[in-house]
Amino acid sequence: MRKIETCLSPDLIHLHDLKNKIVVVVDIFRASSTMVTALANGVESIIPIEDLETCRRQKKRDFLIAGERNGQKAEGFDLGNSPLAYLDGRHKQKKVAMTTTNGTRAIAYAKDNAAEVLVGAFLNLEATAEYLKAKEADVLVLCAGWKGKFNLEDALYAGALSLSLGLSHDCDATLAMEALYEGAKDDLANFLKKASHAKRLQNYNIEEDIDFCLSLSQFQVVIRLENGELKPKKVKVLNKLQIKPGQ
Amino acid sequence: MRKIETCLSPDLIHLHDLKNKIVVVVDIFRASSTMVTALANGVESIIPIEDLETCRRQKKRDFLIAGERNGQKAEGFDLGNSPLAYLDGRHKQKKVAMTTTNGTRAIAYAKDNAAEVLVGAFLNLEATAEYLKAKEADVLVLCAGWKGKFNLEDALYAGALSLSLGLSHDCDATLAMEALYEGAKDDLANFLKKASHAKRLQNYNIEEDIDFCLSLSQFQVVIRLENGELKPKKVKVLNKLQIKPGQ
Numbered sequence: 001m002r003k004i005e006t007c008l009s010p011d012l013i014h015l016h017d018l019k020n021k022i023v024v025v026v027d028i029f030r031a032s033s034t035m036v037t038a039l040a041n042g043v044e045s046i047i048p049i050e051d052l053e054t055c056r057r058q059k060k061r062d063f064l065i066a067g068e069r070n071g072q073k074a075e076g077f078d079l080g081n082s083p084l085a086y087l088d089g090r091h092k093q094k095k096v097a098m099t100t101t102n103g104t105r106a107i108a109y110a111k112d113n114a115a116e117v118l119v120g121a122f123l124n125l126e127a128t129a130e131y132l133k134a135k136e137a138d139v140l141v142l143c144a145g146w147k148g149k150f151n152l153e154d155a156l157y158a159g160a161l162s163l164s165l166g167l168s169h170d171c172d173a174t175l176a177m178e179a180l181y182e183g184a185k186d187d188l189a190n191f192l193k194k195a196s197h198a199k200r201l202q203n204y205n206i207e208e209d210i211d212f213c214l215s216l217s218q219f220q221v222v223i224r225l226e227n228g229e230l231k232p233k234k235v236k237v238l239n240k241l242q243i244k245p246g247q
Numbered sequence: 248m249r250k251i252e253t254c255l256s257p258d259l260i261h262l263h264d265l266k267n268k269i270v271v272v273v274d275i276f277r278a279s280s281t282m283v284t285a286l287a288n289g290v291e292s293i294i295p296i297e298d299l300e301t302c303r304r305q306k307k308r309d310f311l312i313a314g315e316r317n318g319q320k321a322e323g324f325d326l327g328n329s330p331l332a333y334l335d336g337r338h339k340q341k342k343v344a345m346t347t348t349n350g351t352r353a354i355a356y357a358k359d360n361a362a363e364v365l366v367g368a369f370l371n372l373e374a375t376a377e378y379l380k381a382k383e384a385d386v387l388v389l390c391a392g393w394k395g396k397f398n399l400e401d402a403l404y405a406g407a408l409s410l411s412l413g414l415s416h417d418c419d420a421t422l423a424m425e426a427l428y429e430g431a432k433d434d435l436a437n438f439l440k441k442a443s444h445a446k447r448l449q450n451y452n453i454e455e456d457i458d459f460c461l462s463l464s465q466f467q468v469v470i471r472l473e474n475g476e477l478k479p480k481k482v483k484v485l486n487k488l489q490i491k492p493g494q
Contacts, residue, residue, distance in 0.1 A: 008255065008397055011259055011262070012397075014258075015395045015396050148259065149259065149262050149419070170443050171443065172402075173397040175441055176423075179430060180426060183427075183430045196418065
């Protein structure tokens with residue numbers, strides 16, 4: 001039977017076998033939300049890069065370079081890590097090299113070990129669920145977390161995705177996050193504003209980013225890693241998303 | 248301000264600073280529940296031991312030896328890992344050497360790094376909360392997990408303990424588990440029966456153990472590690488446990 005599992009931190013990924021699985025990497029605040037928004041708004045592709053200096057060198061290769069460290073735009077970079085910067089379509093047909101604190105590391109690990117890597121966010125929850133429903137491989141949600149620690153927003157996304165897929169599971173993290181999302185979904189923003197990362201971001205005056213990152217299914221694209229580049233793929237969503245308890 | 252934090256797996260403990268903290272190790276199914284029950288029913292002390300063979304050698308030193316691997320009593324051992332075996336008081340004034348799959352490892356790590364180590368279970372939730380309230384040190388709940396993975400029952404205990412203490416926190420794991428416990432507490436047994444470890448144990452026909460491990464505050468003792476030995480300390484519980492939202 002097809003299964004879904006959740007890995008709550010990149011520091012626990014060694015406990016999971018990624019082989020033949022589709023890994024959905026999630027880093028809600030803000031890497032994966034920004035990637036989804038950029039690629040849904042005309043950016044041609046994104047190369048996720050682990051460290052700041054490698055990313056900086058891509059400037060010479062005619063990439064836009066995007067990066068933040070500890071919530072701030074990195075020095076000399078074209079873009080920080082705000083999804084809102086891509087909404088007006090001004091970066092259409094550009095290639096972006098992007099590095100972030102937690103998300104890129106999770107993508108790099110998944111790339112080397114899984115059958116397929118997606119990047120998911122609440123912003124494309126419906127499209128990602130629709131895309132996965134048409135596949136046969138088992139699914140693993142890899143939460144980027146915060147410096148290795150459990151992160152509320154990423155874990156809640158795992159619960160939301162699992163509920164929308166309705167796959168079976170034998171994974172306590174999935175079970176817990178389904179129940180937690182079920183309880184929090186009607187007031188996700190307020191529940192998440194108590195989370196440590198949201199509090200950290202509130203210090204940078206980016207509440208608008210937070211609200212945007214928590215809005216469901218704004219974009220009907222799935223984000224896939226193809227030869228080291230993240231690319232968008234339009235998904236036709238036939239039915240309104242139904243979030244139902246897992247089996 | 249005094250704080251509480253939760254570590255969801257021994258594999259994440261390197262991300263936490265244990266110095267000057269009181270660490271509460273929890274392994275609900277069944278190590279910490281069995282330790283609490285044994286020490287509340289007259290066992291003099293328990294030495295937690297990481298491996299089976301070292302534990303076996305304690306037999307010569309006039310210890311009762313208790314141990315399980317994968318839910319079964321280890322060969323040649325006096326006791327397995329069932330809390331029920333201690334209820335009739337037949338092991339009064341005995342010393343027990345105990346090894347288990349996950350719990351002992353967590354205790355061993357905490358012993359080397361924390362100011363004080365307790366072993367907690369639902370069975371002595373109230374007494375542990377009462378004991379901690381009278382202290383000043385920060386608290387860290389260390390979930391034993393299952394082979395490094397997140398475990399629902401241990402994590403829910405962290406939520407229950409945090410709610411009963413009402414300390415402040417800046418820890419998403421604590422925040423999540425408080426909310427999860429709040430939602431599940433009225434039907435804890437049924438919620439937890441869906442958990443992977445409970446399912447595993449159900450295969451061994453020990454549902455009675457599971458129900459017992461989930462009963463709240465049966466014993467008014469706190470379990471402390473003193474010079475490598477777990478010992479009971481009676482706690483006077485003045486008020487009925489009040490579980491309230493954390494600040």
